[in-house]
Amino acid sequence: MMTVIASAGLAVNERVEIRRNRIKGSAKGTAEKKRVCIVTGTHGDELEGQYVCAETARILSENLDKLCGTVDIYPALNPLGMDSITRGIPLFDLDMNRIFPGTADGTMAEALAADIIKDISGADICIDIHSSNIYLKEIPQIRINEISAEELVPYAKMLNCDFIWIHSSATVLESTLAYSLNVTGTKTLVVEMGVGMRITSEYCRQLTAGIFNLLKNLGMWTGDTEEVREPIVSGERAVDFVNSGADGIFVPCVEHWVDIKKGEHIGDVIDPATGKLSEYVTAPCSGKIFTLREYPIVYGGSLIARILGGDDNA
Amino acid sequence: MRKTVIYSIQSPYRKPLEITGFRFGQGEKALCVVGAMRGNEVQQMYVCAQLVNRLKELEREGCIAEGNEIMIIPCVNYYSMNIGKRFWTMDNTDINRMFPGYDLGETTQRIADGLFKGIQGYKYGVQLASFYQQGDFLPHVKLMETGFTDHTDMLDFGLPYAFVREPRPYDTTTLNYNWQIWGTKAFSLYTNATDDFDERSARVAVDAILRFCVKKGLIRTKLTGGYVTEIIDEERLVQIHSSCAGICRSRVRTGDEIRSGDLLCEIIDPLEGDIISKIYSPVNGIVFFRYNRPLEFEKSVLYKIIKI
Numbered sequence: 001m002m003t004v005i006a007s008a009g010l011a012v013n014e015r016v017e018i019r020r021n022r023i024k025g026s027a028k029g030t031a032e033k034k035r036v037c038i039v040t041g042t043h044g045d046e047l048e049g050q051y052v053c054a055e056t057a058r059i060l061s062e063n064l065d066k067l068c069g070t071v072d073i074y075p076a077l078n079p080l081g082m083d084s085i086t087r088g089i090p091l092f093d094l095d096m097n098r099i100f101p102g103t104a105d106g107t108m109a110e111a112l113a114a115d116i117i118k119d120i121s122g123a124d125i126c127i128d129i130h131s132s133n134i135y136l137k138e139i140p141q142i143r144i145n146e147i148s149a150e151e152l153v154p155y156a157k158m159l160n161c162d163f164i165w166i167h168s169s170a171t172v173l174e175s176t177l178a179y180s181l182n183v184t185g186t187k188t189l190v191v192e193m194g195v196g197m198r199i200t201s202e203y204c205r206q207l208t209a210g211i212f213n214l215l216k217n218l219g220m221w222t223g224d225t226e227e228v229r230e231p232i233v234s235g236e237r238a239v240d241f242v243n244s245g246a247d248g249i250f251v252p253c254v255e256h257w258v259d260i261k262k263g264e265h266i267g268d269v270i271d272p273a274t275g276k277l278s279e280y281v282t283a284p285c286s287g288k289i290f291t292l293r294e295y296p297i298v299y300g301g302s303l304i305a306r307i308l309g310g311d312d313n314a
Numbered sequence: 315m316r317k318t319v320i321y322s323i324q325s326p327y328r329k330p331l332e333i334t335g336f337r338f339g340q341g342e343k344a345l346c347v348v349g350a351m352r353g354n355e356v357q358q359m360y361v362c363a364q365l366v367n368r369l370k371e372l373e374r375e376g377c378i379a380e381g382n383e384i385m386i387i388p389c390v391n392y393y394s395m396n397i398g399k400r401f402w403t404m405d406n407t408d409i410n411r412m413f414p415g416y417d418l419g420e421t422t423q424r425i426a427d428g429l430f431k432g433i434q435g436y437k438y439g440v441q442l443a444s445f446y447q448q449g450d451f452l453p454h455v456k457l458m459e460t461g462f463t464d465h466t467d468m469l470d471f472g473l474p475y476a477f478v479r480e481p482r483p484y485d486t487t488t489l490n491y492n493w494q495i496w497g498t499k500a501f502s503l504y505t506n507a508t509d510d511f512d513e514r515s516a517r518v519a520v521d522a523i524l525r526f527c528v529k530k531g532l533i534r535t536k537l538t539g540g541y542v543t544e545i546i547d548e549e550r551l552v553q554i555h556s557s558c559a560g561i562c563r564s565r566v567r568t569g570d571e572i573r574s575g576d577l578l579c580e581i582i583d584p585l586e587g588d589i590i591s592k593i594y595s596p597v598n599g600i601v602f603f604r605y606n607r608p609l610e611f612e613k614s615v616l617y618k619i620i621k622i
Binding site: 008087094111173241246247272301 | 324326400401405418482483484487558560584585611612613614
């Protein structure tokens with residue numbers, strides 16, 4: 001059932017509406033009161049979650065007898081951004097994932113954020129799907145703040161992702177949806193995968209399979225599931241960042257999610273006018289490339305890759 | 315005056331971005347003023363430019379106190395200003411969310427790092443700041459409460475109002491917050507414009523900074539005494555939201571003194587022209603902020619009133 005869970009009037013003849021598709025199963029069992037939320041579209045240029053939502057909704061709707069409990073799908077937390085290929089909230093130039101938990105008596109954006117938190121709160125699990133930005137391609141991964149790691153890693157392992165990145169706590173991230181929900185007791189997993197403005201169908205199908213595996217583990221799904229992959233957990237392994245040392249165009253010579261040895265060639269930064277090599281980019285450590293630059297133009301400092309290091313035998 | 319490049323970064327398609335500082339006097343690093351960090355902060359750049367102009371004159375007249383240095387950086391992000399963009403040209407990140415910066419990090423982290431290294435060590439710091447809310451504000455000075463800066467220093471600007479604000483999580487990566495953490499007594503100064511320049515409020519801001527300099531013994535010049543500043547707790551600001559969307563026809567201006575029950579604005583149906591809502595003040599006070607765009611959304615903050 002489609003419900004508008006938050007809305008506000010726009011200036012001329014229109015309202016912004018944040019919608020939730022509630023899918024209630026007809027199967028009986030101990031999980032009847034359980035609820036899983038799938039949210040995406042916080043950033044209007046991140047589209048991978050659209051296909052995950054669509055596939056999950058389609059499969060569930062065709063198999064309600066195999067679903068015990070409720071799955072709530074929120075395909076667009078930032079519908080105006082989605083509609084206009086705008087990462088933030090149009091007009092405000094505001095990153096929606098920096099205004100949570102919001103406040104009911106705040107501005108339009110803050111009030112919408114508060115309504116979103118209110119609606120999701122109390123779910124057994126919330127999966128918050130992001131897809132990087134237009135610059136970087138990410139291997140399907142779960143990102144977990146270290147303060148929630150112990151509680152969330154077991155659930156993250158069910159989601160059929162390749163990698164779980166436990167990152168350190170940063171004050172600025174306290175304004176995110178995931179942080180706001182986790183600190184108030186709603187377990188929330190942040191998925192990052194693919195690249196902005198695109199749908200990478202194999203990643204979407206991979207995560208969808210993971211969602212059904214999670215539902216099965218929660219006792220909410222009796223249908224078929226695929227065997228899920230065992231993710232690498234960052235744990236003690238360091239994540240190394242490779243930033244461009246020069247400006248120009250970056251041309252990679254490695255594939256995404258491959259093993260690489262320290263000193264091996266990742267790609268070149270080239271001066272587009274002369275063809276002259278500006279930087280021969282190499283791996284600072286041995287490991288696996290889980291982030292790789294997609295957008296070719298770089299400044300000094302532009303992120304080229306992230307490598308899960310600490311694997312000198314790779 | 316000495317003109318120096320604080321930090322520079324190469325672009326693949328443009329001449330290098332050179333963040334330029336204008337230094338007056340020599341000796342102890344006394345005051346640094348930073349203007350536009352976003353591409354739409356025209357007023358903030360204009361205030362700094364006028365300040366540079368006044369300080370050049372004062373320097374010619376020998377009115378800069380010996381043993382002190384004042385530095386003004388009118389515009390950090392002119393790359394974005396020149397193409398009509400608010401945030402960084404390439405990746406749309408906000409330099410004022412990247413402090414203290416990181417010299418091996420992403421581009422805007424490197425810019426923040428380069429700028430921050432160039433402006434550290436000053437006793438006082440003033441950032442010409444802007445709001446994301448569109449509207450007119452009464453000029454004021456704001457202090458982010460970190461425990462490192464004395465509230466009473468704000469009185470030396472001689473502006474009518476000063477605010478103390480508790481930092482929120484997203485504030486911890488701003489220049490103002492990090493300046494204070496690194497030992498500079500930092501203030502944010504707001505005028506009533508951003509995208510356009512407003513001559514009158516720019517003059518108020520320039521005079522306020524010069525007055526601060528006089529009070530701190532950094533320059534010698536004659537200025538009006540300014541206002542007896544009232545330090546306002548943010549809780550005294552009453553926000554008035556719109557109950558519905560439409561065209562906003564305001565009946566008051568910033569600075570107006572109003573009584574409880576006074577009409578603030580009418581909301582007009584944008585297609586049929588009917589008055590669909592009238593908004594009245596719930597308190598006695600001074601209009602501190604007024605939304606100034608014709609179209610407004612439901613729940614927009616239309617006014618902020620200092621309760622009296």
